[in-house]
Amino acid sequence: MRLLIIEDEPGIARFLKQGLEEEAFAVDVAGTGPAGLALAQAQPYALLLVDWMLPGLSGLEVCQQLRAAHNRTPLIFLTARDAVADTIAGLQAGANDYIKKPFHFEELLERIRVQLRAPGPPAAPERFQVGPIVLDVATHQVHKGGEEIMLTQKEFALLEYLLRHKGKVCRRQSIIENVWDIHFEYNTGVIDVYMNALRKKLKLGKEDEYLQTIRGIGYAARD
Amino acid sequence: MRLLIIEDEPGIARFLKQGLEEEAFAVDVAGTGPAGLALAQAQPYALLLVDWMLPGLSGLEVCQQLRAAHNRTPLIFLTARDAVADTIAGLQAGANDYIKKPFHFEELLERIRVQLRAPGPPAAPERFQVGPIVLDVATHQVHKGGEEIMLTQKEFALLEYLLRHKGKVCRRQSIIENVWDIHFEYNTGVIDVYMNALRKKLKLGKEDEYLQTIRGIGYAARD
DNA sequence: GCAATCGCTTAAAATTGCCTTAAGACCACG
DNA sequence: CGTGGTCTTAAGGCAATTTTAAGCGATTGC
Known part of the structure; x- marks a missing residue:
């Protein structure tokens, strides 16, 4: 938008x-x-x-x-x-x-x-979900199961971006542009660090596939 | 009201x-x-x-x-x-x-x-609570345990705002707008000073998590 | 199977933002 | 006009976040 x-x-x-x-x-x-x-x-x-x-x-x-x-x-x-x-x-x-x-x-x-x-579909609640993970934009809260997970700003922004595009593959380039607002060159490993932090905080094991790595492309949130 | x-x-x-x-x-x-x-x-x-x-x-x-x-x-x-x-x-x-x-x-x-x-809500008492802290809007009093805590106008307003949104994260932006009525730009440190005063008067130690700081976002009242 | 690439993980540096204190501005009251 | 209290501003210190960097493990292509 x-x-x-x-x-x-x-x-x-x-x-x-x-x-x-x-x-x-x-x-x-x-x-x-x-x-x-x-x-x-x-x-x-x-x-x-x-x-x-x-x-x-x-x-x-x-x-x-x-x-x-x-x-x-x-x-x-x-x-x-x-x-x-x-x-x-x-x-x-x-x-x-x-x-x-x-x-x-x-x-x-x-x-x-x-x-x-008004012209489009009715009221999109600012709330996203994948598997047991629920993200509420308004209150800036994330829950897994009933438990609240405390995330930092960037962690939250990254998760939000992936969930907003649930089912789609997000390219690293898009993530860097939309979450980090970096528009030229990206050669840092920030995304990796944050994906790691997210998975750790959300206690996602290797068998959990809610946040998948798409090798060579980027990441994707999937149910 | x-x-x-x-x-x-x-x-x-x-x-x-x-x-x-x-x-x-x-x-x-x-x-x-x-x-x-x-x-x-x-x-x-x-x-x-x-x-x-x-x-x-x-x-x-x-x-x-x-x-x-x-x-x-x-x-x-x-x-x-x-x-x-x-x-x-x-x-x-x-x-x-x-x-x-x-x-x-x-x-x-x-x-x-x-x-x-008259009808629906028979005079709902305007009263909010988090943990041992009770805030009564009508009498403008705050108690912790049985003890009454004296708060100033702004301290009270800030606490009231947080308690009205208990469980949710309140952004600094919202707090400044709703408690201080300041619009456009909020680069002042007033909120910090008042949160500090509140915690001091309410004798909240580091281990008390009733009034949490959400770094980069704002604050939240939680049980 | 081997080399090359890519992603994961960890640690440490750089940065940001919060906490705390102190002091001045402002206001209501005597 | 002074006093006491409240509200606001400012600044240093400190802790969490963010970023950078580097080693290691995994995957891919040849």
């Missing part, structure tokens, strides 16, 4: 980007209206987060131009508290929702999810 | 929010039907105030969907229509009461109080 944030305040943009990436979104950021518009038209996004006040083009204008070009990407406005009256104009221009700053991050997430699942 | 207002007119929403907050309610506001529905399903509210006319989903549809999902939260409609037929439909859909706009704020308050004390 790729999102685009059009927001000129670097602090807020960074905050949003980081938070959303932790929720497994791929996030691009544009700092001005024209830059954002160009990006939004250049490639397909699942959703746009647009600040109301922007240098170059206002958020409203960005929205209008997109809709005029028959771009129907869901769009949520981020608007300052006292500008709420304006947002009616925004909704008329084809925005799907708006949220007042300051807002709770969870509320934003909730609204994003609403937009993303 | 947390209420949710689903109302698209910003002026009315602000008016209600402010008035109710002065009455010591915690108030969330959603501006559209879908956003409100999502919020209402995402967390438990003591009561919902729902406008009849909403963008996205009508108040009636929100109500129907909630009840269909076995959500029994008391719900009061705010309706501008004097057409009695509509409100009957609302009550049949599972609403608990309705009030016609314009209304006197005192009247609304009175109806809210009726709903909150």
Whole structure:
């Protein structure tokens, strides 16, 4: 899921980007209206987060131009508290929702999810499972059987990635890019170290095949 | 007591929010039907105030969907229509009461109080516990064993937040937003200082695991 | 069967993030 | 206007996490 944030305040943009990436979104950021518009038209996004006040083009204008070009990407406005009256104009221009700053991050997430699942299938619970292993994204917990397993951030991220692609083979390259955010060259053995840690903590013996090694390719989570 | 207002007119929403907050309610506001529905399903509210006319989903549809999902939260409609037929439909859909706009704020308050004390939950005492630690929201007291522990406002709020989510991992982000009401960026060390104060006052040694640190994520209250 | 490659395991270095303390800012109260 | 308490900021020390590195065992291809 790729999102685009059009927001000129670097602090807020960074905050949003980081938070959303932790929720497994791929996030691009544009700092001005024209830059954002160009990006939004250049490639397909699942959703746009647009600040109301922007240098170059206002958020409203960005929205209008997109809709005029028959771009129907869901769009949520981020608007300052006292500008709420304006947002009616925004909704008329084809925005799907708006949220007042300051807002709770969870509320934003909730609204994003609403937009993303409206056209598609209903509510995906953020919970993954393979065999006796259950991973809960919201509370950042992992259980095997009834027992809770304490994992570090990276361990959790790696397991989450494998479980999100259960049944599929994850190539080392993809894992490094998505879990470690390393996009060029990979010659380290980090993945191996972490797979080892995961298997140890989850007490997976050689006969357990929930986390399989695909030699020469990568790894796969399988029931 | 947390209420949710689903109302698209910003002026009315602000008016209600402010008035109710002065009455010591915690108030969330959603501006559209879908956003409100999502919020209402995402967390438990003591009561919902729902406008009849909403963008996205009508108040009636929100109500129907909630009840269909076995959500029994008391719900009061705010309706501008004097057409009695509509409100009957609302009550049949599972609403608990309705009030016609314009209304006197005192009247609304009175109806809210009726709903909150009358039916379903007979005054559930707001009380949370982890191990030997008991927190009473109503009297603002905390005990460990039989001994009363004096906490400051923020200490209490932090402990309350953790206990309300007992068993779950609370991210620093969520804590900062919900306890401190700080949005965008949380690079302060306030949480650490307060966790330290809490543990000290509650005399939790290293071996006590009621308030655990989840490194890189946040904290969790656990039995 | 042998060499080469790949993955597993362990240990230690580098880094990050939390704990703790102290001091200043702020506020309510006398 | 001072006092006491609460809240926030900042910094050093320390411990857990993350990364790097290297030796060993297993698997593959010839």
